[in-house]
Amino acid sequence: MxxxxxxxxxxxxxxxxxxxxxxxxxxxxxxxxxxxxxxxxxxxxxxxxxxxxxxxxxxxxxxxxxxxxxxxxxxxxxxxxxxxxxxxxxxxxxxxxxxxxxxxxxxxxxxxxxxxxxxxADSADKNFNDLQKAISYSMTSLLTTGGIRGNKKAINKFQxxxxxxxxxxxxxxxxxxxxxxxxxxxxxxxxxxxxxxxxxxxxxxxxxxxxxxxSLKKFANQVYHFGIARPILNQRHPSFTKITFWFPSLFLIFTVLSLVLSIVNYWCIFPLLFYCCAIFLDSSYKNRSIKIGLISLLTTFIQFFSYGFGFLQSYIKLNILNREPKEAFPSHFY
The missing domain is CATH 3.90.550.10 (Spore Coat Polysaccharide Biosynthesis Protein SpsA; Chain A)
Structure with missing residues (x-):
């Protein structure tokens, strides 16, 4: 048809x-x-x-x-x-x-x-509250997810x-x-x-x-489980595995290292601060709100940390400890 x-x-x-x-x-x-x-x-x-x-x-x-x-x-x-x-x-x-x-x-x-x-694509309606707009930004922005949830130029094949x-x-x-x-x-x-x-x-x-x-708690929990799901999907569809799936976990590690190393040399924190400024300015401009720009900083870090931690936890259990997905994460299956 x-x-x-x-x-x-x-x-x-x-x-x-x-x-x-x-x-x-x-x-x-x-x-x-x-x-x-x-x-x-x-x-x-x-x-x-x-x-x-x-x-x-x-x-x-x-x-x-x-x-x-x-x-x-x-x-x-x-x-x-x-x-x-x-x-x-x-x-x-x-x-x-x-x-x-x-x-x-x-x-x-x-x-x-x-x-x-x-x-x-999905986006935030003008009537959504500030938190919903900030979450929408962190999930769809080119600076956070590469725009893969709403930008046909971001990827070759759309899921x-x-x-x-x-x-x-x-x-x-x-x-x-x-x-x-x-x-x-x-x-x-x-x-x-x-x-x-x-x-x-x-x-x-x-x-x-x-x-x-x-709510931030519900958002963090949702994204955490998204992170757990990705290594499971990689096992089911190995030919579609991408290095970009590691980015949230690498950002988590990068943030921790930046904070620790800044104790020795304060210049180590500047790349992270530059990224934070970019997120704040971009979201504030697109949402016409400084408040939403600030909340977007929080939702972006929650998104990366929750997803990144879930991904690492899942990767270690499945690929290093060699556990079966249904055994490691029974709540992820019907």
Missing amino acids: HGDLHLKISIIIAVYNRKDELQELLFSLINQTDKNFEIVIVDDGSQEKLEPIVSTYAEVLDIKYYYKSNSGAGLSRNYGAEHASGNYYIFLDSDCIAPVHYIENVRKELGLNYVDAFGG PRSFNMGISKEAFKSVGGFSELRVGEDPDLSLTLWEKGFKTRFFPECKVFHKRRT
């Missing part, structure tokens, strides 16, 4: 609690300029009652609601795909907001240059992420959907697609506003 002649889009949203955010996402889907799509809501055992919220949108949206026992996001997305009637799936996280032209732009991109799977990802039914079924990984299931899917010969592409006009974590 190529082009948009027979394209039927199913938006699949796996959600656990987060009723206010789900409502914001559904409201953004009401306002789409292209309304030719269905929505499949998979309630992953929420303690909050979500069905009444979903039912309020049933008159204006083609929407299905399914409640199931808690199994995690990946398997819930698989469940949603099983109950979707479309031939092209779009996965959105419940803490995202879709701009009004999102579906229209997806259909346009697929019509002009069809691809098996795509991903879009779609499940907060904003589209994939054909054919490709999804061919690779068996999301794997048993609890963390890193989306890059695992992307790498499996490449290994099977499917193509992925970045859609620059199909961004979403992504709230991410709403």
Whole structure:
């Protein structure tokens, strides 16, 4: 199936609690300029009652609601795909907001240059709070992640992420959907697609506003588990291992050494201070806020330290101690 002649889009949203955010996402889907799509809501055992919220949108949206026992996001997305009637799936996280032209732009991109799977960028909406904007900066900036989460010039091949990802039914079924990984299931899917010969592409006009974590503690914990997941993914897909995966861990070591050596020679701290100034100035300018610039310094260090520590811990257990991933990190698997 190529082009948009027979394209039927199913938006699949796996959600656990987060009723206010789900409502914001559904409201953004009401306002789409292209309304030719269905929505499949998979309630992953929420303690909050979500069905009444979903039912309020049933008159204006083609929407299905399914409640199931808690199994995690990946398997819930698989469940949603099983109950979707479309031939092209779009996965959105419940803490995202879709701009009004999102579906229209997806259909346009697929019509002009069809691809098996795509991903879009994420950014902070102007109404997000200062912490959310700072986290968004640290996760997407060229100075922190190389812009790989939203810059098509940053990398040669784009790995779609499940907060904003589209994939054909054919490709999804061919690779068996999301794997048993609890963390890193989306890059695992992307790498499996490449290994099977499917193509992925970045859609620059199909961004979403992504709230991410709403506290520093939750953000640190999330990124820490991202770091643990990367060596697991490297074992599963060794041909896609890159030296850049080490950068957060190297930054962690660099920071510690800079602080220690500065006791002997204060010049040793200057490269780190220069980088901090660059982060502060860049974020302050882009967010038009000195306060957000300062918070971005904190979120950037939390991101690097948490990811870097998780990566080192995982690498040592898997590659030096030769432990099996499921034995070393059982909570990372269903």
